Amino acid sequence: MSKEEPAIKRYRKEHEEEKGIESEEDDTYTPYIPVKERKKQQLLKLGRLVQLSNEASNLAKSSSENEHDSDLNQEDLGRKYNISLLDQHTELKKIAESKKVSAVEKQLKEEEKILEIVAEKKALMGVAELAKGVQYEKPIKTSWTPPRYVLSKPDYVHDAIRHRMKILAEGENIPPPLKTFKDMKFPKPIILGLERKGIKRPTPIQVQGIPTILSGRDLIGIAFTGSGKTLVFVLPIIMFCLEQEVRLPFVPNEGPYGLIICPSRELAKQTFDIIRYYCGHLQQAGFPEIRSALAIGGTPVNETMSVVNHGCHILVATPGRLMDMLDKKMINLAICRYLCMDEADRMIDMGFEEDIRTIFSYFKGQRQTLLFSATMPKKIQNFAKSALVKPITINVGRAGAASINVTQDIEYVKQEAKVVHLLDCLQKTAPPVLIFAEKKQDVDQIHEYLLLKGVEAVAIHGGKDQEERSRAVEQFRSQEKDVLVASDVASKGLDFADVQHVINYDMPDDIENYVHRIGRTGRSNTKGRATTFVNKSTEHYVLLDLKHLLIEAKQVVPPFLLELCSETEKNPELSDGCAYCGGLGHRITECPKLEAIQNKQASNMRKRDFLSNADY
Template sequence: MLSFADLALSPALRRGVDAAGFTTPTPIQAGTLPAILDGRDLIAQAPTGSGKTAAFGLGLLQRLDPALVRVQALVLCPTRELADQVAKEIRRLATGIPNVKLTLLTGGVALGPQLASLEHAPHVVVGTPGRVQELLRKDALVLDGVRTLVLDEADRMLDMGFEAAIRDIVRRLPRDRQGLLFSATWPEAIRGMAAATLRDPVEVSAEGVVDAPEVEQRFHEVDLALKPAALAGLLLEHRPESTVVFCNTKRDVDDVAAALARAGFASAALHGDLEQRDRDEVLVRFANRSLSVLVASDVAARGLDVKELACVVNYELPSDPDVYVHRIGRTARAGRSGLVLNLVTPREIQRAHALEERQGAPLHWVRATPAGAAPRDVPRAPMATLRIDAGRTDKLRPGDVLGALTGAAGLKGEAIGKIDIFPTRSYVAVHRGKADAAAAALGADGIKGRRFRIRRI
């Protein structure tokens, strides 16, 4: 069995691997890293949570020359959330390499700070195609020194209409670069993209967890009109700590999230029409356990960084079985158990049959009972989120927030959860029963002698 010790990594990069606690590669890492480290182009099919970010992160860092001040690696992602997640992972792996600069270039945020960050060229750029293309047009970004190109979640970038932008960006890169394409699904369009951007690529597939024994999949045939009540009933029956409900349309995302909120669930919607600030807040609240149910579209959920997701619900089955594999791959990560609930109307039966054929085994059908419980029976999210209208630009650090909460606010450490610091605002999760008192204390006493606007969201 391949181990990280067997890989020909530089001493500096090996320190990053050791710091991350990596010992045995995941299947996608074992299948791709030898080719990546050998400089080969590659097309890989890998579901969310398979470890692909570490695979291409190690590859691009191995080829990096920190003494050469120019962009040497470019990673393109479909969403800001995924790009941010990828950037954090690469920074973590690069901890043993001195003076590596990584710049995040995504839409939905002000252009000015990104222009300023490019005055001194980074070694690595992680970004979304639209913003990278915009900065290229402004001659603010130079990519003629790129050694490694990564197209992450390539199928979703094509779904979102980024094909023209990607092709424009690729035309500006050196011909002798390495190209790595990762995709959860392999539609024909991905084959075309690979042919246009890769040279004699190695193909690797790490199939999803459709037939993994730790994932329990249940299929419930329901009438369309009873779907919202059936969903509430299933969540009350199983009472998962965290759930992502996938819908096929933005309208369904909004309608389902609203229906669950009326039933008493701590739920919120996530789709592409939300403002970036609202998207950030929803993701923060779900990751810190202030929301127990996230209702999302496929594209918006890319980049969702939740380590232990108890349940995935398909409110409607996707038409592509590969999308189903990708959705349910978000639960039962790292050997943990997971639950998948599927609500299937009569018109979706053919999609269920396609999944059955894909799995090669009968589906587990269970009768769904619509909810009849009162909102008081709905399990509450254990945490609540406080928003602080200050962030990195105000020199605010997680330790400052933690110190204020355990000091003047009088909270014990176990009552404080995840702290997220953004450029102009910060979020902290606290025990739900102590949130109002904590907000009042922080507002009155301030943080490090400074007072900021604080409210519960």
């Protein structure tokens, strides 16, 4: 028996027979290709690449043409022989950019769909109106008209005023802007009260906003913090109520004629005090008394009802207390024709959406509706436009932009070193100083620490009773105390005179809250400073939003923020930020706020399903 050959040799022999190779030398033989021929083949390959890329870019135009062009022939490729590599590179670059643009367009379409889904509810319409299909088509008519000399001016003059004051107004038949309070036809006591407050001429939002409201138009007002939005809705409602009282005096238990809803007790109290200030000036000058009432949690209901029982012109309220009083039929909105929601987007974000819809169902007729905020992204504007009657949107600056009067300092501080570092930050400016913290326990801890160090400080948060909160705010406002430590209950709309410095003990999870916080300083064209502590526990998306906010406000961006790169930087076409929350560092497709709300809604649905299926 002969010795078997190794398996490897048998494999090599069979392999050579299959390939038709006659000798072992042929297996290693490589034919020589001249350099010229190799370059020619490379050009052919590049030409084919360009041709295929062109066909891919034209796919959207015509599928039939695309099929025809896909049949490449030697003549088409031959035309590519004389194209230089530089030209080839330029052509490929254009193709890449066109693909990038198409990707951006695809993303924008996707974002529009998301925004439509989010904004499909009519959150600002009453249940009864939705059920009956009631639609108001014409705005409310008022007796006020602009001065004749203003009306006689051509439209381009009004447009020039808006352009110069950076006012963006959208809507039908926009009333002309008025540059003085005298042109707005306010009585002398009101103008005197404004002068005593140091207000001699209207701010941009007042120039366009007050004539719009006096004309009876529904309004969405957006302007940076400290721009004088409160006077835009307070002064017209006082004039409307004065007109009603002169024509036919209010009888007991009648009213309110005007309703102002605020998200926090402190903001409601501040608005109430401003109304009383100007109504007091009118009464001293011999005008009829305009009665206003305050309805907020933590205060006796009897105080509100004593005013309502005499006939109430204006009611300032928080959603919770207002809902309670309407439910118990302590007040009614039968003659209410004026509704203002201050910091409207914050109320919806805080979970008052259903309460607002229920409150709307208590109205018995058409009302003039006004929404105001410094941060009102498109989702809230879409909610509003679906319910308001031919609304006018007034923008002074970008919605959600920080005030340019505030110098923003961002400091990287370790978590354990924050409290100690506060003392160094307090040395930057003279008091009064406002310190914000996210958690109630942090507020109490900072307050205790400052008291131990001899700093005159007070603190407020949602866990304290109303009497203690009111006393703390008044002591800080009257400058009896140098420092106010607060949670976000003090960040929305509150006006503290001469606050030079705001310190963010921690960066909030929402960039809108950051804008509201730092807006407590740098108000009414004064300068202010804001210092914010960040560290590794701060969310990445918030830091991206913060970076773009600093760049927009032309502030110094620290190196650790410059290293962060967002999707909007990769695609300059996507520079307008998130349409849901207004953050500049991300898109709506990756909005953490939207995701959190959707998760909360899904959780509530699961909870309802569990309770409905449970056996009791």
